[in-house]
Amino acid sequence: MTTVVALYNIKGGVGKTSAAVNLGWTAAEQGARVLLWDLDPQGAASYLLRIKPKVRGGGSKLVRGKSDPAALLKGSDHERLDLLPADFSYRNMDLVLDATKRPRRGLRRVITPLAADYDYVFLDCPPAISLASESIFATADVLLVPLIPTPLSIRTYRQLRSFVADEVPKPRPRILAFFSMADGRKTLHRSIMEELRAEADGVLATAIPAASDVEKMALQRRALAEFAPRGVAAKAYGTLWDEVRTGL
Amino acid sequence: MSGSRARRDRLRGRAGRLQGMDARGTQLLLPDDLSASGAADRLAGLVPVVTQAAHSIDRTFWDTFDGRLHAAGLALADAGNRLVLMDATTYSEQASGEHVRGARRLLLVDLPAGALRAALAPILEMRALTPIARVRSRLLPVNVLDDVGKIVVRLRAEEPTALPGAKAKLALRPRLHVIAVRGYDTEFDLVLALLTGELRLEAAPRPVLDDAVEAIGGAIGGTSSKLRVALDPADRADAAAVTILRRLLAIIESNLPGTLADVDSEFLHDLRVAVRRSRALQRELRGVFAPEPLRAFRDGFRELQAVTGATRDLDVQLLEFGELAAGLGDGAAADVAPLRRLLELRLVAERNKMVGALRSRRTRALLDNWGDFLDGLVLATEVDRPDAARPVADVAAERIGKVYLRMVKMGQAIDDDSPHEALHDLRKKGKELRYLLEFFSSLYPPDVVKPMVATLKGLQDVLGRFQDREVQADLLRALGDDIAAMEGGAAALMAMGVLVERLTEQQEQARAEFAQSFEQFAAKPQRKVVAKTFG
Numbered sequence: 001m002t003t004v005v006a007l008y009n010i011k012g013g014v015g016k017t018s019a020a021v022n023l024g025w026t027a028a029e030q031g032a033r034v035l036l037w038d039l040d041p042q043g044a045a046s047y048l049l050r051i052k053p054k055v056r057g058g059g060s061k062l063v064r065g066k067s068d069p070a071a072l073l074k075g076s077d078h079e080r081l082d083l084l085p086a087d088f089s090y091r092n093m094d095l096v097l098d099a100t101k102r103p104r105r106g107l108r109r110v111i112t113p114l115a116a117d118y119d120y121v122f123l124d125c126p127p128a129i130s131l132a133s134e135s136i137f138a139t140a141d142v143l144l145v146p147l148i149p150t151p152l153s154i155r156t157y158r159q160l161r162s163f164v165a166d167e168v169p170k171p172r173p174r175i176l177a178f179f180s181m182a183d184g185r186k187t188l189h190r191s192i193m194e195e196l197r198a199e200a201d202g203v204l205a206t207a208i209p210a211a212s213d214v215e216k217m218a219l220q221r222r223a224l225a226e227f228a229p230r231g232v233a234a235k236a237y238g239t240l241w242d243e244v245r246t247g248l
Numbered sequence: 249m250s251g252s253r254a255r256r257d258r259l260r261g262r263a264g265r266l267q268g269m270d271a272r273g274t275q276l277l278l279p280d281d282l283s284a285s286g287a288a289d290r291l292a293g294l295v296p297v298v299t300q301a302a303h304s305i306d307r308t309f310w311d312t313f314d315g316r317l318h319a320a321g322l323a324l325a326d327a328g329n330r331l332v333l334m335d336a337t338t339y340s341e342q343a344s345g346e347h348v349r350g351a352r353r354l355l356l357v358d359l360p361a362g363a364l365r366a367a368l369a370p371i372l373e374m375r376a377l378t379p380i381a382r383v384r385s386r387l388l389p390v391n392v393l394d395d396v397g398k399i400v401v402r403l404r405a406e407e408p409t410a411l412p413g414a415k416a417k418l419a420l421r422p423r424l425h426v427i428a429v430r431g432y433d434t435e436f437d438l439v440l441a442l443l444t445g446e447l448r449l450e451a452a453p454r455p456v457l458d459d460a461v462e463a464i465g466g467a468i469g470g471t472s473s474k475l476r477v478a479l480d481p482a483d484r485a486d487a488a489a490v491t492i493l494r495r496l497l498a499i500i501e502s503n504l505p506g507t508l509a510d511v512d513s514e515f516l517h518d519l520r521v522a523v524r525r526s527r528a529l530q531r532e533l534r535g536v537f538a539p540e541p542l543r544a545f546r547d548g549f550r551e552l553q554a555v556t557g558a559t560r561d562l563d564v565q566l567l568e569f570g571e572l573a574a575g576l577g578d579g580a581a582a583d584v585a586p587l588r589r590l591l592e593l594r595l596v597a598e599r600n601k602m603v604g605a606l607r608s609r610r611t612r613a614l615l616d617n618w619g620d621f622l623d624g625l626v627l628a629t630e631v632d633r634p635d636a637a638r639p640v641a642d643v644a645a646e647r648i649g650k651v652y653l654r655m656v657k658m659g660q661a662i663d664d665d666s667p668h669e670a671l672h673d674l675r676k677k678g679k680e681l682r683y684l685l686e687f688f689s690s691l692y693p694p695d696v697v698k699p700m701v702a703t704l705k706g707l708q709d710v711l712g713r714f715q716d717r718e719v720q721a722d723l724l725r726a727l728g729d730d731i732a733a734m735e736g737g738a739a740a741l742m743a744m745g746v747l748v749e750r751l752t753e754q755q756e757q758a759r760a761e762f763a764q765s766f767e768q769f770a771a772k773p774q775r776k777v778v779a780k781t782f783g
Contacts, residue, residue, distance in 0.1 A: 031330075031344050033363075049398075050394075050396045050397060050398035051398065072431075073430050073431055074429075074430060074431035074432070075399075075429035075430035075431060075432065077391075077398060077399045079340065079341065079402075080341065082430055119363065221396070221397075
């Protein structure tokens with residue numbers, strides 16, 4: 001049984017890609033077979049894994065079922081972690097999906113033939129709420145939402161929960177949130193985290209700290225477990241994955 | 249595609265999940281004058297590589313007695329507390345699960361639920377895994393990088409040693425595993441070309457595990473219980489009989505230890521099939537044996553068949569128990585738990601009796617004397633052995649033709665009012681014909697034999713179901729009194745009533761299918777072809 005985990009937030013720059021790469025790596029390290037699909041046309045996850053953000057035939061052929069997704073996969077530096085790379089054409093994903101018969105099923109069409117080979121599929125999603133997002137909601141078992149503990153970020157999270165509850169047809173994905181880029185020295189961060197954990201279901205106990213190791217990933221182009229395995233951030237991702245996995 | 253490759257792919261196909269993450273890979277032998285680190289150094293002069301720290305790993309490899317994992321190109325190893333299923337050539341991991349330390353035998357139910365069990369289920373079926381070799385390897389990982397430092401080909405230099413005992417060590421041929429990274433096939437081809445061209449490394453003919461199994465005196469690929477004998481139509485009939493019976497005796501002997509140790513139910517099954525086949529040949533080719541010694545051996549083999557029968561019946565009952573109980577629905581399935589316990593108790597008792605009989609001097613003497621008898625048969629006097637020197641193709645054709653015609657007559661005499669025994673007798677005769685075809689089909693044209701086997705198989709399936717359901721229902725009825733006396737017996741008894749009813753329905757269904765399957769078996773065109781080919 002494959003579980004599809006979408007790293008999703010309407011906002012950008014909240015730590016989706018870092019989480020997708022580090023959680024995917026951690027799951028692979030623990031013995032799971034993992035696929036990461038870099039859906040963001042910026043291709044940051046592909047970049048971090050040192051894989052060219054290019055898909056033969058582009059996103060259009062892929063979601064229309066005209067490309068064999070298995071032939072487009074790239075192995076990462078971890079034996080059990082594969083990547084379906086980003087492609088700049090993903091910027092037009094909404095248009096491409098809109099042109100298909102069942103736009104909401106577009107992403108599922110790509111994943112289904114691959115699913116038997118993986119225990120987990122991580123989707124690194126672009127920031128937006130669009131037709132592509134609806135296809136993500138129809139595909140994912142879990143929306144894993146990184147939240148920076150700021151008032152605006154919390155507002156967007158509430159918007160997302162309302163949208164999924166009101167607008168997304170069943171079966172709806174489960175929503176789990178975790179705090180990202182959290183700074184324990186800031187009173188505001190601490191109070192917002194406490195408030196939201198008390199108020200909303202599905203807010204995980206583990207927070208990913210704002211650590212320089214995470215920023216160094218872009219220089220190293222590696223998962224944290226490869227170059228800073230004992231750092232607080234790497235450990236936090238490990239704990240977060242344990243919490244997510246247990247929740248699943 | 250070669251036959252063995254096709255078989256491997258078929259087995260893997262049955263295991264569904266095992267295809268996707270397979271990496272391309274190969275193994276190259278490292279010559280005596282090139283160490284693992286030497287190979288890494290030489291490669292570093294040709295492409296960018298990064299060498300990681302060498303480490304040692306102790307692995308115990310597991311497989312079934314008949315080598316099912318080997319046939320699928322897979323290897324299962326335990327290293328510490330994990331069992332890892334991997335590609336035998338590339339060592340790429342397919343699935344893993346927790347390992348029960350200290351276990352000497354693993355059935356599917358002993359494995360933790362999850363990916364490993366799911367991957368192994370269609371391959372193992374009812375067979376048990378046992379340790380087949382222990383190997384200590386010093387591994388030196390070397391990765392080939394592209395221009396941004398990404399791993400594009402994985403190399404693993406391996407210096408393996410087989411560990412047959414507590415202190416013994418047998419050095420095996422060192423080798424280099426070359427493993428493709430998905431999506432980087434061009435780089436794999438390039439590196440492979442460098443290794444075979446510049447470094448002149450040659451492909452390893454087989455995986456490390458095969459070297460280890462051979463070094464410790466095991467059978468590479470396990471021990472098959474398939475007949476597989478090659479005969480020539482002009483062979484003397486007695487020589488051909490000896491060839492077949494010798495092979496059957498070897499199958500009996502090879503399955504005897506596993507039967508005694510109760511490793512899994514297939515040892516007894518294969519042993520009994522070999523005994524039954526031996527008896528069929530003793531009976532059908534009786535003209536190649538002198539009557540008196542043959543009589544004694546036939547009695548001995550009949551006894552061997554009889555002492556193993558009750559255990560096998562209970563094995564079958566328990567193997568099919570889950571499926572049978574599941575058909576009852578959740579509540580009733582729980583009700584039959586006392587029945588299962590009783591069957592298990594009976595099995596223990598019957599098995600003890602069987603093991604005593606199989607361990608007896610009498611059984612040992614029977615098998616030893618039978619082997620000696622076969623060794624001397626061809627040179628023995630031909631007085632009282634009228635078929636001994638005739639070409640086997642003639643003798644076998646006579647028997648196949650006669651048994652077929654006998655079956656046609658027996659089947660034509662069966663109508664709706666015929667007693668059950670008439671169908672049981674026809675099934676026994678059908679087994680006889682099936683064995684004759686298995687022994688001798690290679691001597692005759694496939695376009696004659698194949699349709700004959702196909703229609704016979706269809707008929708035997710129906711007759712088999714008819715008889716098996718009766719045996720199962722009789723067994724359940726016989727257990728009624730004992731079940732009633734057990735805790736929870738009343739509910740179990742009611743559930744058993746449903747089971748018996750269901751078995752009876754299935755038996756009736758089989759009987760209803762008999763006429764059609766017999767008609768195909770005995771169709772006029774087929775009768776003509778059989779008469780023409782087998783006289």
